[in-house]
Amino acid sequence: MTLEFREVTEDNFDEFIALEVKLDQKDNFFFRSTKPNIMSLAQTYIFKGARILALYAGDTMVGSMFYSREDAVPSNFWLIRFMIDQRYQGKGYGRQAMLMLFDRVKSENGGAPAILGLCYEHYNKVGEHLYRSLGFEPTGETMGGGQIVARKRV
Numbered sequence: 001m002t003l004e005f006r007e008v009t010e011d012n013f014d015e016f017i018a019l020e021v022k023l024d025q026k027d028n029f030f031f032r033s034t035k036p037n038i039m040s041l042a043q044t045y046i047f048k049g050a051r052i053l054a055l056y057a058g059d060t061m062v063g064s065m066f067y068s069r070e071d072a073v074p075s076n077f078w079l080i081r082f083m084i085d086q087r088y089q090g091k092g093y094g095r096q097a098m099l100m101l102f103d104r105v106k107s108e109n110g111g112a113p114a115i116l117g118l119c120y121e122h123y124n125k126v127g128e129h130l131y132r133s134l135g136f137e138p139t140g141e142t143m144g145g146g147q148i149v150a151r152k153r154v
């Protein structure tokens with residue numbers, strides 16, 4: 001099914017913060033936030049370059065993406081948190097969402113190529129497989145408490 005981004009509003013907020021990953025995935029997030037969507041909403045309020053979006057397959061909310069533009073280098077973007085709810089994983093939504101993000105970032109960069117960075121835990125083999133297969137290359141740096149940083153030109 002085709003995915004789309006939708007804003008988080010007063011109508012879907014409760015559903016948004018109730019999205020959950022699997023028990024063994026709870027430490028996968030940036031700085032190991034255990035309430036990733038609440039944290040991302042709070043950070044969107046604080047950091048003006050940041051955007052939080054809900055992912056929908058038809059009318060079903062299936063996940064979230066939280067990304068930000070870098071203040072110092074505006075053609076650099078970071079995917080800070082990304083999740084597909086445990087009920088909807090393994091259906092291709094994660095890959096589709098990443099491709100949608102590439103288009104979005106490019107368009108927010110006025111159509112010019114942008115650099116998209118992200119990070120993942122060394123034990124997050126599903127995330128690593130997804131990101132590497134999409135062309136993300138580890139930079140050798142770590143961030144967010146030891147997570148592997150990888151980047152890609154989009």
Ligand SMILES: CC(C)(COP(=O)(O)OP(=O)(O)OC[C@H]1O[C@@H](n2cnc3c(N)ncnc32)[C@H](O)[C@@H]1OP(=O)(O)O)[C@@H](O)C(=O)NCCC(=O)NCCS
Nearest residue numbers: 021025028082083084089090091092093094095119120127
């Ligand atoms: C990472 C995540 C977003 C991927 O979402 P998803 O919708 O399950 O991913 P997809 O269905 O598009 O699958 C992507 C790839 O991972 C593989 N994959 C998905 N779940 C898998 C599993 N449990 N075991 C092994 N491989 C798996 C798929 O086979 C696919 O590979 P392929 O396209 O080469 O066949 C999701 O697993 C998630 O939310 N994880 C918890 C939070 C997290 O780790 N976020 C990223 C932090 S950096």
